[in-house]
Amino acid sequence: MSVSDLANTDKQPLVVVDEEKHIFKVNRKVFTDEVIFQKEREKIFDTCWFYLGHVSEVEKNGDFVSRKVAGRPLIFNRDSEGNLKVLFNTCPHRGSIVCREHKGNSKTFQCFYHAWTFNNEGKLVGMPGRDAYPSDFNCDNSMNLREVPRFKVYRGFAFVNFDKDAISLEDYLGNAKEYLDLVADQSKLGLEVFGGGSQEYSMRCNWKLLSENAVDNYHTQPTHKTYFDYLNNIDIKVSAEPMAGVGRDLGNGHGVMEYVSPWGRPVAKWIPSFGEQGKKEMDEVMAELVSRVGEERATRIARKNRNVIIFPNLIISDIMSLTVRTFYPVSTDYMEISIWPLAPKEENLEMRARRLNNLLEFVGPGGFGTPDDIEALELCQEGFKNGNDILWNDISKGMKKDQPEFDDELQMRAFWKKYNEIMSE
Amino acid sequence: MSSTTNTIELIDREAIENFLYYELELLDEWKLMEWASLFAEDGLYLVPTMNNTSTDYKSSLYIIADDFGRIKERAIRLLKKETHIEYPHSKTRHLVTNVRIFEVKDEVAHVNCNFVVYRSKREVMDPYVGQYQYKFRLQDGNLKIVEKRVLLSMDSLRPQGKVSIVL
Numbered sequence: 001m002s003v004s005d006l007a008n009t010d011k012q013p014l015v016v017v018d019e020e021k022h023i024f025k026v027n028r029k030v031f032t033d034e035v036i037f038q039k040e041r042e043k044i045f046d047t048c049w050f051y052l053g054h055v056s057e058v059e060k061n062g063d064f065v066s067r068k069v070a071g072r073p074l075i076f077n078r079d080s081e082g083n084l085k086v087l088f089n090t091c092p093h094r095g096s097i098v099c100r101e102h103k104g105n106s107k108t109f110q111c112f113y114h115a116w117t118f119n120n121e122g123k124l125v126g127m128p129g130r131d132a133y134p135s136d137f138n139c140d141n142s143m144n145l146r147e148v149p150r151f152k153v154y155r156g157f158a159f160v161n162f163d164k165d166a167i168s169l170e171d172y173l174g175n176a177k178e179y180l181d182l183v184a185d186q187s188k189l190g191l192e193v194f195g196g197g198s199q200e201y202s203m204r205c206n207w208k209l210l211s212e213n214a215v216d217n218y219h220t221q222p223t224h225k226t227y228f229d230y231l232n233n234i235d236i237k238v239s240a241e242p243m244a245g246v247g248r249d250l251g252n253g254h255g256v257m258e259y260v261s262p263w264g265r266p267v268a269k270w271i272p273s274f275g276e277q278g279k280k281e282m283d284e285v286m287a288e289l290v291s292r293v294g295e296e297r298a299t300r301i302a303r304k305n306r307n308v309i310i311f312p313n314l315i316i317s318d319i320m321s322l323t324v325r326t327f328y329p330v331s332t333d334y335m336e337i338s339i340w341p342l343a344p345k346e347e348n349l350e351m352r353a354r355r356l357n358n359l360l361e362f363v364g365p366g367g368f369g370t371p372d373d374i375e376a377l378e379l380c381q382e383g384f385k386n387g388n389d390i391l392w393n394d395i396s397k398g399m400k401k402d403q404p405e406f407d408d409e410l411q412m413r414a415f416w417k418k419y420n421e422i423m424s425e
Numbered sequence: 426m427s428s429t430t431n432t433i434e435l436i437d438r439e440a441i442e443n444f445l446y447y448e449l450e451l452l453d454e455w456k457l458m459e460w461a462s463l464f465a466e467d468g469l470y471l472v473p474t475m476n477n478t479s480t481d482y483k484s485s486l487y488i489i490a491d492d493f494g495r496i497k498e499r500a501i502r503l504l505k506k507e508t509h510i511e512y513p514h515s516k517t518r519h520l521v522t523n524v525r526i527f528e529v530k531d532e533v534a535h536v537n538c539n540f541v542v543y544r545s546k547r548e549v550m551d552p553y554v555g556q557y558q559y560k561f562r563l564q565d566g567n568l569k570i571v572e573k574r575v576l577l578s579m580d581s582l583r584p585q586g587k588v589s590i591v592l
Contacts, residue, residue, distance in 0.1 A: 195484070196474075202585075366587070366588040374510060374589075375510040
């Protein structure tokens, strides 16, 4: 299809690609159209692998967290035998949620509506009025809490899939595994979600704008100018180590930007505000890292930043701190977002404090960065109201290069190609 | 704002309320550098996440945990045209009530009060509801904020999405 055909508003494709002419267009209807939105539920949110949580969140037998994944309320727990489970958080009797806490430790879950009780493997172990039911009631286990169709952990990152016929998690992650490895390798003892809570916020825009934004470094200077001003103000000389790096299409819709930057990194790039004691500690962290993974890999892990999008909605930001983020649409123009911080289990309290301080200076709903992203994405959504008159977003930056850079749009094109493939099936 | 006494024990609720009304007026008028100057040099401005019971911002995740340096940087940033989320400035109104001095200890007055903050921008109005927990110290006859802890009585930042203004 040529650009002139794009004016024909009948039967428009969702994505138009011409590699030879360096054309890459995304139909703005994907952000506004109700029919497309309903189709996404079935084609994407019923079939992809989704990040559920990190195994460190359910470390002890009986630990549980409850959370929504692709709109579904789930319980992620470790049963009394030590096995990880993911249960649909709904009573098989009449439907009510059986776990109302965000997290905790329990041998049982009880639905308060009719007081059916389930052990932490999901088995129905108690119900009032048992004698009113046949003696073989629940012999087929149909009245137990149901497990999700697919559940798999990769290096501590737990994923679920609601399609029992889905490809394996390893095949799904594909080349993105390399980047989960680079994150997981930051710790000798393993990473943990820490800090007692998550940042739970929202944006009044389509969810895919955040998938794009997560791996967009073209916007960084204009949108986040005040963050770089701030760095200069606190004696991190932005010009001394300008941002530079590459963008990659990892296949299967996944993408990454990998680059150097002026800011400090807990593992392990020292900046003056970490102090002399911090320098000593970070030298030790680096020495351990080198001994474990070798000089070259250690330097890559420590010096470079990575923003990864794992299709469709897992963002790993290995930047001035390490966070995992997921988000789900409520409607075409509203999404809910969660951010969890991760750190090596062995990290001391002083380093944790520096890590949190680094995180809050940019990331999240009160940071010096994220709110400006929110404004940008919400203004895009506003602009899309122009509808059919202006129908195409341009995502072609860097197409003419052999190796697009970190501030080109290759990694976004990776997302859109997979999106188009799935939605056109 | 100057006080009529040099002893924190003698500070009464009226003096505290006068201070709070002044502080919140500065915020509604976007006089943020003046607002930042109300803090002591060891002052903290804290907004914990809503699903976190820890009081320690050094080990648990907050939405905002600013020391005095970053309080000033926050003010500087919010006054810039390139701070897109707050340009043009949103309209805000800070309301405060149920003010109570519940403890004066070690030269520090602990004050709790309830608040509602309304923020309007692009014809969307968002309320923020919660409790302020202040710690005040007297310095050269002036009340200074040693800590302003903003406990949001909400389950999440939805649909507000952000804390881009000063609460």
